[in-house]
Amino acid sequence: MIHVLFSQIIVFITVLWVITRCAVALKTKQFTLKRELQMLLVYVCIVVISRFVYCGFHLVNGRIPALKIVISPDLSSMISCKPFFFLVDRYEGWLMNIIGNIAMFIPVGIVWPICFRNIDSIKKDVLAGGGYSLLIELTQLLCPERHTDIDDLILNTSGVLIGACIIFALRRATE
Numbered sequence: 001m002i003h004v005l006f007s008q009i010i011v012f013i014t015v016l017w018v019i020t021r022c023a024v025a026l027k028t029k030q031f032t033l034k035r036e037l038q039m040l041l042v043y044v045c046i047v048v049i050s051r052f053v054y055c056g057f058h059l060v061n062g063r064i065p066a067l068k069i070v071i072s073p074d075l076s077s078m079i080s081c082k083p084f085f086f087l088v089d090r091y092e093g094w095l096m097n098i099i100g101n102i103a104m105f106i107p108v109g110i111v112w113p114i115c116f117r118n119i120d121s122i123k124k125d126v127l128a129g130g131g132y133s134l135l136i137e138l139t140q141l142l143c144p145e146r147h148t149d150i151d152d153l154i155l156n157t158s159g160v161l162i163g164a165c166i167i168f169a170l171r172r173a174t175e
Helices: 006-028 033-055 094-115 122-142 150-174
Strands: 002-004 067-069
Touching (some): 006 033, 094 122
Antiparallel strands (some): 002 067
């Protein structure tokens, strides 16, 4: 079992982010502070979502708990493919889980169309955000204390849809 501190996760994300942003700047031969500040919103979304998805919501002894990574041959107990099975009253905190999963992804639905020109419709926004949520759910298969759940995918994508509706309604209102 490997223990990964949240600070290590931030360093990993940041290093990948800087390499990616530098590669984009070299490829396009463009660098503007305005664009990088916009893209910083995407970075913040990734870091905040990573915090709660991989390290849990509650502090342990006043600290963010470490992410535990294990490659397990038995993944069946970590996956829930039955929609809405864990969604209601199966455990303490279920309502906070529903609200949290939706709320956590609303910024993705708002920020990504601002930062990525190709995300120019609600459908594309929801597909991109849903794909990001799917990536997160799949990476949780390496985390024995996390659970890969179709409900999370549905709730996260619902949050993206809400954010997408907000940003595209604002765009239409200001045209």
